[in-house]
Amino acid sequence: MAYLTKAPRGTADVLPDESYKLRFIEKTVGDAAELFGFKEIRTPVFEHTELFQRGIGDTTDVVQKEMYTFEDKGNRSITLRPEGTAGAVRAFLEHGLFNEPLPQKYYYLTSCYRYEKPQSGRLREFHQFGVETFGSETPAQDAEVIALAKHIFDIFDLTNISLEINSIGCPECRGTFQKALKEYFEARKNELCETCLGRLERNPMRILDCKSPVCSEIASGAPKVLDYLCGECDTHFASVQKYLRAMDIPFTVNPTIVRGLDYYTKTVFEFLSSSLGAQSAVCAGGRYDGLVSELGGNPTPACGFGMGIERLKMILEAEGKVLLEDEKPDLYIAPANSDYSFEAMRITDALRKEGVSVLTDVSGRSLKAQMKFADKKKAMFTMVLGEDEIKTGKLKVKNMNTGETAELELNNITESFSKLLITTKLTGDVNSEKSILNLTLLDGGKK
Numbered sequence: 440m441a442y443l444t445k446a447p448r449g450t451a452d453v454l455p456d457e458s459y460k461l462r463f464i465e466k467t468v469g470d471a472a473e474l475f476g477f478k479e480i481r482t483p484v485f486e487h488t489e490l491f492q493r494g495i496g497d498t499t500d501v502v503q504k505e506m507y508t509f510e511d512k513g514n515r516s517i518t519l520r521p522e523g524t525a526g527a528v529r530a531f532l533e534h535g536l537f538n539e540p541l542p543q544k545y546y547y548l549t550s551c552y553r554y555e556k557p558q559s560g561r562l563r564e565f566h567q568f569g570v571e572t573f574g575s576e577t578p579a580q581d582a583e584v585i586a587l588a589k590h591i592f593d594i595f596d597l598t599n600i601s602l603e604i605n606s607i608g609c610p611e612c613r614g615t616f617q618k619a620l621k622e623y624f625e626a627r628k629n630e631l632c633e634t635c636l637g638r639l640e641r642n643p644m645r646i647l648d649c650k651s652p653v654c655s656e657i658a659s660g661a662p663k664v665l666d667y668l669c670g671e672c673d674t675h676f677a678s679v680q681k682y683l684r685a686m687d688i689p690f691t692v693n694p695t696i697v698r699g700l701d702y703y704t705k706t707v708f709e710f711l712s713s714s715l716g717a718q719s720a721v722c723a724g725g726r727y728d729g730l731v732s733e734l735g736g737n738p739t740p741a742c743g744f745g746m747g748i749e750r751l752k753m754i755l756e757a758e759g760k761v762l763l764e765d766e767k768p769d770l771y772i773a774p775a776n777s778d779y780s781f782e783a784m785r786i787t788d789a790l791r792k793e794g795v796s797v798l799t800d801v802s803g804r805s806l807k808a809q810m811k812f813a814d815k816k817k818a819m820f821t822m823v824l825g826e827d828e829i830k831t832g833k834l835k836v837k838n839m840n841t842g843e844t845a846e847l848e849l850n851n852i853t854e855s856f857s858k859l860l861i862t863t864k865l866t867g868d869v870n871s872e873k874s875i876l877n878l879t880l881l882d883g884g885k886k
């Protein structure tokens with residue numbers, strides 16, 4: 440039964456010594472999305488399998504090899520979401536959100552499921568921050584979406600990230616391109632992998648995305664999509680680049696990016712980091728003007744991206760950039776013995792209502808053991824509550840970083856401790872750039 444204490448392959452627990460970093464990352468990306476006018480959307484973790492088959496495309500690796508699909512007890516084919524876009528489009532259609540002022544701009548933070556070979560930066564359950572916009576076909580919209588991803592990397596001060604863009608055209612110009620591709624790959628048919636042989640018939644562009652070394656070697660000499668763009672797609676792509684330059688967003692054009700998903704049109708892009716090794720893409724997206732109608736809606740232009748949260752965290756750590764420290768308790772209140780536990784709990788509760796993070800004894804520990812515990816938890820202040828304190832109405836509060844003590848009145852302890860805490864945080868030894876960041880980014884509503 441050893442497997443009972445072992446999580447399934449490709450999944451990861453997030454323990455308290457790591458979860459605060461993710462909370463910080465998630466809050467930061469969510470706030471950035473809100474700043475850009477995106478609103479949060481939450482969709483179910485599973486959908487009808489057909490939604491992904493139609494929405495992602497059944498010639499893609501995701502649909503062909505990676506989906507977690509099962510039959511439920513009502514004999515429906517259900518799939519755990521491998522990505523967030525299809526569900527967002529379904530919700531957009533189901534709730535008639537196309538009747539709202541356009542463009543509609545959504546973001547989400549969700550778990551995704553793909554049956555892949557687990558390795559560094561590649562999990563079977565992973566998390567994505569994604570954005571989608573519906574209803575604008577202009578290059579400005581593509582550029583705004585790219586600018587949001589760039590803004591996030593800038594907030595984290597990540598300089599080691601590069602942006603690569605391409606255009607894969609519209610169904611019209613892609614027709615001629617697909618024909619040229621087919622001819623090219625047809626000539627080297629006997630070298631292609633099994634999967635790509637199937638793609639050759641149904642969607643030769645997918646071969647460009649194949650990860651097998653032989654196929655990608657052959658793909659490197661294939662015709663380039665940029666040479667086949669129609670006038671409109673060409674102008675659109677040039678204009679996206681002009682917007683990026685206007686916002687000082689550096690990029691390179693990489694004509695080999697085609698993305699793994701069938702619904703992309705025109706702009707496609709990836710943000711890559713050299714800190715990620717083989718799994719170098721941290722964010723990938725583009726325009727998918729064909730998807731909404733593919734899923735039964737009126738033709739609606741759309742674009743967005745998906746950003747891998749685990750990969751973002753890996754980059755931040757590789758570059759030593761997780762600025763946030765785990766939140767430490769502001770105060771530990773130690774009852775001298777169990778008689779004072781009630782008063783300690785009352786003060787703890789009152790201070791918590793003021794937004795102060797307080798710990799007190801809930802284990803029946805001796806005073807000495809409590810002090811050890813407070814030290815381990817790195818409480819900023821401690822105070823002891825016993826016979827003397829109750830008698831005199833005076834409490835000694837000790838700053839654990841400096842060793843200094845202050846005397847506060849028991850009858851207005853909530854107010855006076857809150858004041859002491861603010862002054863210490865703003866002027867004391869914790870007044871580093873780091874804690875200012877903590878205060879401004881995370882403790883927005885907190886004193």
Ligand code: ATP
Pocket residue numbers: 522553555560561562563564565566567699718719720721722723724745746747748749750
């Ligand atoms: P890759 O080329 O690495 O397989 P992909 O093209 O399959 O990526 P997308 O479907 O575009 O990736 O997903 C967007 C982002 O989600 C990726 O850029 C990556 O950061 C992250 N991601 C994708 N698959 C995984 C996974 N199995 N584990 C962790 N993160 C992932």
Ligand code: MG
Pocket residue numbers: 699
């Ligand atoms: Mg993949």
